[in-house]
Amino acid sequence: MDSLILSILVFLCLYRVVFGPGVFNRLVGASVIGTKTLIILVLIGFLYGRVEMFIDISLVYALLNFIVTISAAKYFQRRGAL
Amino acid sequence: MDILAILLISMGTFFFFTSTIGLLRLPDFYSRMHATGKGDTLGALLSLLGLALLCGWSLTSLKILFISVFVFITSPTATHALLRAAFDSKVKPWTKDGKIMREAKGRRK
Numbered sequence: 001m002d003s004l005i006l007s008i009l010v011f012l013c014l015y016r017v018v019f020g021p022g023v024f025n026r027l028v029g030a031s032v033i034g035t036k037t038l039i040i041l042v043l044i045g046f047l048y049g050r051v052e053m054f055i056d057i058s059l060v061y062a063l064l065n066f067i068v069t070i071s072a073a074k075y076f077q078r079r080g081a082l
Numbered sequence: 083m084d085i086l087a088i089l090l091i092s093m094g095t096f097f098f099f100t101s102t103i104g105l106l107r108l109p110d111f112y113s114r115m116h117a118t119g120k121g122d123t124l125g126a127l128l129s130l131l132g133l134a135l136l137c138g139w140s141l142t143s144l145k146i147l148f149i150s151v152f153v154f155i156t157s158p159t160a161t162h163a164l165l166r167a168a169f170d171s172k173v174k175p176w177t178k179d180g181k182i183m184r185e186a187k188g189r190r191k
Contacts, residue, residue: 005095009102016105016114024111024168028118031160032105035122035153036098039129042146051137055145062152069160077167 003043010036027072034065083135090132097125110176111168119161126153 013036016029038058045054104117130150137143 002091002095006098009098012102013105022111022173024164024173025114027164028111028114029105031164032101032118032122035126035157038149038153039094039098039126042130042133046133046136052142052145055142055149059145059149059152062149062156066156066160070163073160073163073167077170 003040003047006036006040006043010040023076027069027076031065031069034061034068038062038065087132087135090128090135094125094127094129094132097121097128101125111173112165112175115161115165115168119158119165123154123157126150126157 010033013029013032017026017033020026020029038061041054041058041061042051045051045058048054098121101118101121104121105114108114108117127150130146130153134143134146134150137146
């Protein structure tokens with residue numbers, strides 16, 4: 001149930017990624033979707049009964065989301081907004 | 083223990099819902115960051131604490147707590163870096179009457 005609500009919220013955030021004016025709004029939407037996906041992965045692990053495997057995937061996803069946001073922010077800071 | 087876990091997960095989902103509403107409805111980039119940067123961090127923290135309570139005492143619970151600490155450190159850092167990048171590349175803030183109150187001048191000439 002909780003996973004279903006979070007999936008609906010992810011699809012609502014996808015509106016900001018697709019239609020958002022400018023680059024930075026899309027980056028915010030992508031970052032929010034990444035954080036929600038991290039929770040959804042742990043919930044899917046609870047649903048399947050194999051939490052200890054899905055925890056590692058979720059940890060990698062958290063690290064990857066952080067690195068993507070930081071690197072895109074530094075890139076657009078040096079280059080200027082499009 | 084299960085009641086407390088369900089309560090924490092429901093509060094985390096409520097904060098995710100609030101941050102999504104703020105991301106969709108607020109008028110400006112800076113106010114959207116204001117909504118998502120706090121609601122997302124608190125929602126992830128509460129949800130992961132509830133899931134760790136649901137898991138009991140094990141190595142998996144310790145890993146969930148480690149993910150929670152990691153999110154609590156890195157999510158405000160990412161928000162701050164994105165906001166500074168937008169301010170340096172002259173994204174104009176929104177005002178009520180449509181005029182620019184103060185010129186957004188970054189470090190970059």
